[in-house]
Amino acid sequence: MFGWANPKRFMELSGAVLPWVAGAAGLFLIVGLYLSVTAPPDYQQGDSVRIMFVHVPAAWISMMAYGWMALASAIGLINRHPLADVAAKEAAPLGTLFTALALITGSLWGRPMWGTYWVWDARLTSFLLLLFLYFGYMALWNAIEDETRAARAAAILALVGAVNLPIIEFSVDWWSTLHQGESIVRVNGPLIAPVFLWPLFLMAAGYTTLFFALLLVRMRTEILARRSRTLILQADG
Amino acid sequence: MAEALFEMGRYAAFVWPAYGITLVGIACAIAFTLRAYRRAKKRLASLEDGRIR
């Protein structure tokens, strides 16, 4: 039962930190959104460049979330710390959300330019695969009944995925240059003018703090749920 | 400045949904997360009450 001494500290720490993180998220997002809708239209892409302010940060966070999952998984595997397993597990739904947002906003960004809602460009395709990596991870957690086993299996999957991810991205990039169609426009746009940097970074900061705020709440929820399960088991046992 | 908001012309049909879905997604994430937390907290509290009694 040694592992459970730590979660108490975590609950105390997270409880103290959470209001600040959430507050920062709210601040960044509000200011970021304001700057996003009031930014001047881009010379080339017109007003659709505004979508960049919600698409690019979502893409960044979806990747960061996977990196977080992989890191937490590694710590969970090596140190056998249940808190690391919880940190990995609770990041997955958030990563899925941001990946989905990246895909949807990316598709909407491309529609006026490419004429279709989907195009098999390197970035969108990579994120589609990332979405399925997240689905697989969550499915594995759900499929295995024993929690410790599920944690370890999911951790191995996350690490295998993390090793594979750069290779997948490379192969998709290679493939899309191979089959270069008419449109070489990358969803990022060629250059980012300074007036666009502020909304972009503020939104990115907002998404990041939002991710961690939600993650902390989810982890606290899971710890409370585990305590409940322990109490039930003790009452029965 | 605010006029730019409403004069997006042909891009409006894409920019607004993009922001809309983003905000809806974030709002739902926050709502579901908080709801799950409150439920877990209530459940634990009622279990602990049951034990003490």
Place this chain on the structure above:
Amino acid sequence: MNSFWALLVRDIRLATRAGGSAMLALAFFAAVLIFVPFAIGSNSRLLAEVGAGVVWIAAVLAALLALDRLFQADFEDGSLDLLALGPLSLEAIVAAKIAAHWLTTGLPLTILSPLLALLFDIPSPAFPALVVSLAVGTPAVSAIGSIGGALTLTVRRGGLILPLLILPLLSPVVIFGAGAVLSAETGLANGAFWLLAAFSMGAVVLSPFAGAAAARLNLSG
């Protein structure tokens, strides 16, 4: 090394008996290839264009079929625990199973592919490229697939989520494999074959370690 070969031969025998995974994979492979013209029409130019890619997809999917039973069959009747107690390390056991899987699905598919490629009228320069790329790429499918099989060892209907787990991981194989055939068809070198070989080699060498780690956590108590 004796135990390694013994395990390998045993698994091959199990897979090639009637109703075993080898038959299943070949039947599925042929079925997909025969259904594609039914679905997209018999326009021979269209078929020739997509043919190599379709054969590749069919091979990868067919190779997937037997993966969920790779470990589960032995796990259910206790043989896996016995094997784990024996002289072979878990990594060697996984390696033997990967080899057996490839020899009974990947290899037969590769050998059969030129015959079925005739159904699509794939241009003749592409034939050797198709066979060689399959020969090099299918071991990666067996290797990465075995990780999925080991992870879902204890899951009752593990076969249902196994494709979800490993298909994203297999995308480089399909991309580079089909790319190699494309390079032969168009006569333009694109390095696909070397990328495929590198990925496959890496997968085959590293997968036994990941697979053993996954099997170990499912076996221990």
